[in-house]
Amino acid sequence: MIYTEFLENKIVIAESYGVDIDKNRINPIALPHQKDIIHWSIAGGRRAIFASFGLGKTLMQLEIARLIIEITGKPFLICMPLGVVGEFRDDNDLLKTGFDIKYITDTDEVDILQNAIYVTNYERVRKGDIKPEYFGGVSFDEASILRNLKTETTNYVLKHFGTINYRFVATATPTPNDFIEILNYADFLGVIDRGHALTRFFQRDSTKAGHLTLYENKKEEFWKWVSSWAVFINKPSDLGYDDTGYNLPKLNFHEVEIDNSPEGVITNKDGKIVMFKDLTKSLPDTSKEKNESIDIRVEKAYQIVKENAPYSNWILWHHIDKERDAIEKRFKSDEHIDLRTVTGSQKNSEKEKLLIDFKHSMYQILSTKPKIAGSGCNFQKDCNNMIYVGIDYKFNDFIQGIHRLYRFKQEKEVNVWVIFTNNEREVLKTLKDKWRKHIELQTEMINLVREYGLNTDKITADMKRQIFKNKRSATIGNATVFNDDTVHVHENMADDSTDMILTSIPFGDHYEYSDNYNDFGHNNGNEEFFKQMDYLTPHLLRTLKPGKIAAIHVKDRIRYSYQNGTSFTTIDDFSGKTVSHFVKHGFYLVGKITVTTDVVRENNQTYRLGWSEQCKDATKMGVGLPEYILLFRKRPTEMNNAYADEPVIKAKNEHEVYCNTCQKIVDLKDKKEIKVIDDVVCCVKCETDHFSPIEEIYPVDNWQLDAHAYWKSSGDRFMSSQELSTAEMKTIFNRWREFDKSNVYNFQEHLKVCSDLDKAGKLSRLFMTIPPTSSNEMVWTDVNRMHTLNANQANRKKEKHICPLQLDIIERLINRFTMKGDVVDDPFGGLFSTAYKALEMGRKAISAELNPSYYDDGLFYLKGIEYKINVPTLFEL
Template structure:
């Protein structure tokens, strides 16, 4: 028990320390109080994120971290940043007096690696692979928006190569609410957790839509506590207990300016079809088209706003299209008040962009026109500007909020005014931006509360998280079933030797799902390896408690590994069933059989997108096949080895198990009668229920012909009756080793749905349970299900006049399963008319 408890506590996820502890006294005296506690925490952690609000000195902290890491590693330090921020770092380094020079490089060859210096580069150089990370002792990503999307070339390069660097840091404002994926990408880059592990641990998968993830409601607290062990969120110094003097933000005034864009041309949708009204939904194509059609209208409106609200003030005009930039220059430079407008755009040299942005930050000209993706990150423009206009908007919230905070940041002495220009057809875009802003504030609040509660004390967080070990046992006995709400390993440790007559269960499929919100959950592990480490505590107990010679029937399925999990560009399969066999054999069981249960390949593809018809036509080599499920049959050796019989054999009476039934079970090979399946004309007129039943009868009674099967599917497709949601006419089997006649809706989950209760994630079908129980037990035997779920096994055991014992960790599953057992007990105990006559 002590070893098992220690194992469970080892599953508590907190970020390890990968760095070196330093004396805060050696830090620069020019650092502010909050910076003096964040920097040592980062260096001791070695791989940490600074999510600090705009104006809290992220560049100062990164430069001090660089100074300390250079001294520790004896290697230069690299800071990657947006191009426009280079000047900020140079100025801050002069102020901080780090003692190390700062050099901007476009290629590693430009760096004198023997010189201890801070090297700056931009993300374009990272993207092109010009920077060799191996020469640096540490790296920091400033405004690391490139890691927001795993599919980008830059992100792939960073995750593959920059993990070589021992000291790794991220410094950016609060991450954007992009389904939390951005935070996971930062964690992956820093090496504090594997992204796949984090996805499984904290996020609920949508089985009907691949890639759609939501944070488990019961995992929110644990998720944010885990993040707080490797990332510090801070909005102002008081979040870490320091004085906020000088850190009061002014008022932010958001002005929504809607303009009417009337187009008298024929209106078409994104497919080119003529429609009556424009599509005002979230279609990117329609948003882009609307922006292109309304450039003149929006630029004219921006000009009027400047004239009416301070034509002598400094302004930033944010835009997204080159056509907008051209029109802005044309409109504003023709006015005598605004002829000093300067544009910063992509084709300019890096030096020219940097010069223009620094000049504006120092108030040397009045109006800056640029794109958020060029100057929206890192620039400090608050000293001479407090007014801006979004001449156009799009769905990119991160660009939007970053651009606002170029002037709305600590050090700003005026109220900040932001105008957002949009057409009547872009209301949905604005609505989406405001919803993301609300979620952004929610995310900040969650993390700031944790920082205020725990500070930067990861040990305190870990101690608090230990409370999530399960300690609320319940139990009940219903008819002949005893069920527990408890960790199954603990229950089986308490069971006597040679106690059960059969083990029948569907084990968790590794760390694919978590069924409960505590660390005892077998799904709460890191990969298959972690899962089977926990199984190593349970399986010996299953072997010990099973009677000699009896069978353990274990329901499993192999696991899909996506490209981001396996390090390839294609999907592979984990041999989870093989790992299960190895685990059970290691602990004394003997494998005596495998039953294959086919699954619906069309439904599987809708959940995984790995077997798509379109990709099959592009390149069949990347496509596998659908994954069946298996029931693995294990046996505990009998006490006596002079024959193969169990100590307590499962005996079938001759009048119950007929020779004819045995022959059909053992070898169900049926010759063809010459009958055939329906023709195309017959199919086009037939009801699909009738078609399915006729196919099932035909396929089971004839020698299988693949070409005939394909022909029928093709004919159904031509009639529009081949479903894309499920396999319309699946192959059937005549062998007891492959069961294709399972009613996959026949589970206690069907009742769960009717009762509007939570579904069990991977239920075992009732008819499978019935067939296994009948085959491997006698009446009155005790059937053990270590992973009870809704107690389906116990339920069917009682129906078949057996007894049951089962454990389930999830309290909701336990309650619902107990309801079904009690309902069954009531049904079985109701006297019948014949009972009354007999009495």
């Protein structure tokens, strides 16, 4: 395919896995907005219904189930929280689907010869009691409950049903700022691999593993992508229908702060006397405060009931068993109050009966936990008052609980009392902040629904605008740089026009450097990345002069458990795949340079090499990942010798010159190589004096160290424990590097030094304090990782480039493989570090960068070095 088609194929839109049914097949009881969503869901086959409270998710799921049974001829399964079965039975009677609602605890209860709508709870799925192959479709009702389960449980539940074609999720409160929840749904529905989505849309925090931030320039694309498989709707008018009967009443939110100031001496968590009690946000502190304030909070709840609506129905939400016991004791002491409690230890049938009885006003006050009855239950008919007897940080439980009453078809104003102590202000503040952000992001999603409706094709057409078009270029001194797709740049370059390629290629799907589909980091895995490289690498070979070097900076990739399907991290041989790719396109591999990395710092960024985990089970631990400079060569035009068409010439000493006629180096001090003709020193072979000076000298001592890396021991020892404990770390590090290079390596000595430093409190947990050094030119351990233009970005408070190439690596490679005046090409320019060093070292440069911000910042650096180079000339003028 042509390159533009390849780029357009990168657009991520959820595929359709269903069938397009006639809308007339949908039960006429369904309202217009419900019919649209049912039709869209079945056509997609794998879709999410994020419809607000009271919009009919139960009805929609039942009608989807009926139609999928007709399509597949197999039963349908709905997974739901405990206590929600009654809601489905009520709506099923209303719809008259013709299928029974059957609650099952394991698959043995399924009659595969009789189609029915089976329901079960998440606990049964988690235990593996339900076999997915029995069902033609599955829906997760109140799927947001999955976030409360352990990670391994959620992963099991989501993947357990991955073999079923028709899959749906339904919840009123997906948390838009909880990105893992959104990605879990997408993974379960099969619209994208979670690892692909993580690397496509989210910026990783290199200092904190697992922390995700949505790229600022990816927000629009991300939510448009979500809109292609999920519908967010707050009311019928979001899809263009009438809102009659769907206007919510007023919500009265009462914040009730009670004083819980301690008497006597106040101590903090360290036992020290303080003037005021800690008002921290830590979980241990909030838990302690919760336990200490139970009685006064329960008493306040009792007063609220008695003072406001003593004869009305109420819900009392609590979180811990001690609160439950205190509520029962206090409220049941009043013979005029009829309170029932739903607990986790009760049988499912008992829970269900108690919840249905409250729904039908069989008793006055329901006391329970949000995680038990906070999802799926509809209590708005005869209840409009609730109290949070205590609060915690779980926003989803909090908002779900509120919407048991504050939902469509609620006819009265809803009153929510939140009781908290003066020491829990931070907890309430956090809940309200999450609530505000929840509303903001849901509004953003609703706006997309209003703009695009349920039209995926329209979204796709709009996303094609992200093919890069606004190309620019500039010439700074001897550097020509482009803000453009590197493929387009190299397509237009002349054959055999560059003397070296020096670049750090991006990962296929680890980071994205721009918001355009042209971005090489904008791919689904290595395979797709190298497909895009197939459009570039032939041009790299074509434009490089025969016999010259392409130095490619790479690093192998960590594959986390969610990416490789195991419970442990593995390594992807990205460097090996890079070799295969370049060799496939005609390059020859001639060398590998290893650049060691700091394993302690790497662990802090990935949590992959932890000391604690090593001690628990050494078999799961790997090693730090070095970086590599892969040296490729383009074959010379003539194959009768190994020399490039234009050799990279270095003089052994200041007496050597280059004979232009013989095209070889001549030593003017060596009588075997010269002869005097008419008082003119000439080449002995061609008898001409057509000499050119050689600008750069490569002395024999440099060659010997590069080639043999031989270091003779002086017999000096390293510093003693006492000296280590008193010396500054800079002194220790420099002494160690000197010692390690000049002595035969001794692991026990290295270990002893680290042990002595640890005893002195000087062994860092953030970086490798005493790294191994190398005396071999092919393994570089002394690279200064702060010596990048990236560091300047941080100092200037600008966005840092994700994966910078160190300037001293660039300098060594340019010095080794080019001459002054040569053209150095960097197809992935970044901040134009390669062009920067090329100018500084008297070379020419050509470079391409797609990201406009990086391009602009790179121009700033190039102008700076060009000015610095020309300062003497300016002074002379």
